[in-house]
Amino acid sequence: MLEQIGETSWGSYPKIWNLGHRAAAELFDGPVIVEEKLDGSQFSFGKFNGELRVRSRGKQMDVEAPEKMFVRAVETVVAIEDLLRDGWTYRAEYLSKPKHNTLAYGRVPHNYLIILDINDGCQSYLPHKEKKNEAECLDLEVTPLLFEGVVESADQLREFMDRVSILGGQKIEGVVVKNYAKYGPDGKALMGKHVSEQFKEMHGKDWKLRHPGGKDIIEDIAGRFRTESRWEKAVQHLRERGELENSPRDIGPLLKEVNQDVLEECGDEIKELLWKWAWKRLSGKVTHGLPEWYKNKLMESQFEGDDPCSE
DSSP states (O other), X not given: OOOOGGGXXXXXXXXXXXXXXXXXXXXXXXXXXXXXXOSSEEEEEEEETTEEEXXXXXXXXXXXXXXXXXHHHHHHHHHTGGGSOBTOEEEEEEOSSSSSSXXXXXXXXXXXXXXXXXXXXXXXXXXXXXXXHHHHHTTOEEOOEEEEEOOOOHHHHHGGGGSBOTTSSSBOOEEEEEEEEEEOTTSSEEEEEEEOTTTOTTTTOOOOOOOOOHHXXXXXXXXXXXXXXXXXXXHHHHHHTTOOOSSGGGHHHHHHHHHHHHHHHHHHHHHHHHHHHHHHHHHHHHTXXXXXXXXXXXXXXXXXXXXXXXX
16 A cells, blocks of 8 residues: 655655746745756655655656556666665656657757655655765766855846756756745745746737727737647647547647646746736726815815814
């Protein structure tokens, strides 16, 4: 029988929030580590009571019959199974080829996997130095440590964006910030990400809300979030979970995946945009008639000798 996930290191990796999302509000309260964000597929593996386990971002897989796109990752894990520490979960980014998703890197990680984190217990993470040593024992690379300590300003993070990726061929896609001492809404270690303007899903458009009619604002907001890169991410997620059929039947699940992604990543931003648009109009409506009312009140006071503001 499998152990309860809450009592072991096994389970899904923490949600990585966009910087600025309210869920990441406490991310910079205390020291953090900053590492390169890679454009691959999330992959976790570990050995529990001698049983080898593997999982993608969305689901646990059968080691002997993994999803097709993860075959090379599983082959690597099977080859190093005897080196794995029982009870530990190894978190990695998997790239089967240099252009695994959007970015075309100069190479793939050694043995197709690069270690992101290692859990030696439930929400317990190895420090970077120990993580790197453990990765070397497995003949795997580890994501580069860009900074460790207290981040004082956004400019500190921006300085990293011109670096060339550890995989070459591209500047880094972005950075991942990790605060193991804080927890997100999912009850897991708090993590955030900042993606470079070049590859950000919004494409760094200089977008601002105009003064449209009710129908136009929906089009404006939808246009901001309706990007092919977001659609590509939905395809990637379905493929990782083994749910992609490469047929028109994929359309329904893709629509659902995109909407869920927008809701999770951008829901607060959309609410704020809608509120700002609505309040400009609503605030005028709730005070409609006030100027005339007050002028009449002032006029009446001339004849009554009353303070117009008195009870």
